[in-house]
Amino acid sequence: MNDLEKKGLWKFSCIPGIEESTFNKVLEKFYDLGIAGLTRENVQNSLDGKIPGNTSPVIVTIKTGKVKKEFIPGIDEIKDRILCLEGRNDYTKETIEHMQNKMNQEEVDYISFEDSNTKGLKGAKNGQSDSKEDTWSIYAYNKGVHSEEEDTTFEKFRGGSHGIGKIASNAASELHMMYFANCDEEGNKHLGGTVQLIEHKYQGKYYRSTGYFTDVEYINENITKFYPFENQFHEIFAKETRGLKIIIPFLREQFNDEKEIIKSICDSFFVAIVQEKLEVVINDNRINSKTIKNYISNKDYYTQDIVDMKNEFTPLYFNTYMTKKPIQIKIADCEAGYNFKLYFNYNEAIPKGRVAVIRTIGMKIEDKKVKGNVNKPFNAVLIPESIIEDAYLKSLENESHTELSFEHIKNQKLQRNAKRFINNISREISRIIEEEIKKNNPTDGLMDTKDILYVVENQFKQDLSKAAATVKLNKGSKELTIVKVEADIPKKEEPKVKDENKKKKKTLKKVKKT
Structure with missing residues (x-):
């Protein structure tokens, strides 16, 4: 009867057999984009979540730090799944081996993105739903789906469109796992999450690659329904005010760079910050319309030449x-x-x-x-x-x-x-x-050449006087002065006359020899 394991915090759907033995290709794409891609995707999602009509800027608080593995909900279940993964090509085998090497650390790095002055996700208490109004269900359980606003004008200003950017957070984790904490308009607080593995065999059954951090209700033999967990987990997963918080444990080392996070915010969102649509707090650094210039004009972040x-x-x-x-x-x-x-x-x-x-x-x-x-x-x-x-x-x-x-x-x-x-x-x-x-770089227009001509004429006279000698002659009662110039005059070469007869004779000789 069960197409899902009821016990545990993570749920994977059963399948008849393994068809795909590779990791989601989008993971690699966002991995290649690095911390800039991760930051851009999550901050853009926060801007999309701005409450319509609210003139206050969206505030995104980014924190990096360490958390003990025991505080990560459901981590032992994910470890058991990773141990069951089998790679069918070199890249997949290498990735699985890397994940298995990282999963036993007792204390791991994490990053979180928490927004304020945003709507948060709606409908979490309703669980899995087909309603477009239940944005929790779309965000939590649907891949490649982008929720749309009822206000079409506001929707057109949003940044999201493809619906696959959610996987950017998974790509930043060594174990491809992420969590999201939500507080809605009514103050309901829930925690969800996803993990991206490969299709695998676990305890004698085959399962899909994507796991969901969620509870489940069995409606009947063929129908199950996901319900999120109420958020009663460790403080790094807490979200006390309206909005959304992304938490990524097992953060990759190359993503854990405060300086690059600050630069990526300035690179992608300097206009939003100057226009006071956005403020970002990165650990102890606050970037807003008054402070952004301090970062952009700082040689520790950018070359100033x-x-x-x-x-x-x-x-x-x-x-x-x-x-x-x-x-x-x-x-x-x-x-x-x-x-x-x-x-x-x-x-x-x-x-x-x-x-x-x-x-x-x-x-x-x-x-x-x-x-x-x-x-x-x-x-x-x-x-x-x-x-x-x-x-x-x-x-x-x-x-x-x-x-x-x-x-x-x-x-x-x-x-x-x-x-x-x-x-x-x-x-x-x-x-x-x-x-x-x-x-x-003007190239047209009138040019006054009087000075140029005067200089050229005087220079010519000086050069001529150096190369010439003055001779005085008497002609009757008049005395004449002439200029004697000494110069070799090349003889005119006589034009060469082609000897057609000689040419013909040479041709005849060649013919006779052959």
Whole structure:
């Protein structure tokens, strides 16, 4: 009767047999994005959770530290599962071995992302549900699903779209596990979680790769329903105020870097912070509209010499956004035009030209290279002018929110539109770059040549006097002065006359020899 194990804190669904023996490929994708990808994904989710109409900034508190393994709920169950995993290729075997080596540590690193002035998830007390209003159920139990707001205007301003970014937190854990604590509008407090393994055999049965930290109710022989646990766990899992908290134990060493976390916040969210939509507290560091400049202008975080800004552009973007007045530009696809504000800075000292493409929530999507202008001395920030433009940008984001692309769009007509639009971004900004180059490097106009001619004439006279001798002659009663110039005059060479007859004779001789 059981397609799930009732006992324990983690639930895996039974399957007839193992079909896939590899880890979820998205894990590797977010692992490669590192701490920047993890931070961007979780902070963007917090911005998406902003309470509509609330003018206070979203506050995200990021903490890193250590926790004893015994305080991690259900850890022994996950250890038993990991010991049962069997790899079928070198990469999977290597990953499993790495997980088995890490799971026995008595004290482990963790990171948490806790937001405030946000809605939190709704409907946790209802358990697993098909209702779109129950965002807990969508977040907790559905992979590749993105919950949508009833307010379509607010929904268009949100950053999420692909629904797979939740796995970014699993990728940051050595054991691919994460927890999320929620406090809703009514003060209900629950804890959920997921772990990403591979399909495996455990105690004589086969199970799916994804495990859920949840309780379960058996409705009948064929129907079960998930219910979250009330949050009565260790304090690092506590969430006392409305909002959501992500907790990632067994944090990978390369993700545990406070300096890189601070930089990733500045890199991706400097506009949101300047506009007072976001504040971030990282251990003892508070980044808000008043303090962000202190971090961006600090040589311990970023190089401050413009000529050395070849890979990191945040100080340039920040300066451009704060000091330049926006230019209104229109960028079209195959059917319509979209209005944007372009903050543009031309400076001969800038070694690499890039454009920060920013969503209206204040999140940077990419450092865009303008075709044919990657080494031009400019810097720019591009921001949508209205909800229409922002919704269009949102549709072009790739799944990790790091690039505008058209490849993921299946509809051929929409894909052509997207491709034209992306190309036209480069075309429009190229035009502005060329205008600025001409303005700063003029090649036309009238030139006063009087002084130049005077210098050339005098120089010619001086050179002539050095190469010539003056001779005086008497002609009758008049005395004449002439200039005698000594110079070798080359003899004119006589033109060579081709001896056609001689040529013919040589040809005949060659023929006779053969």
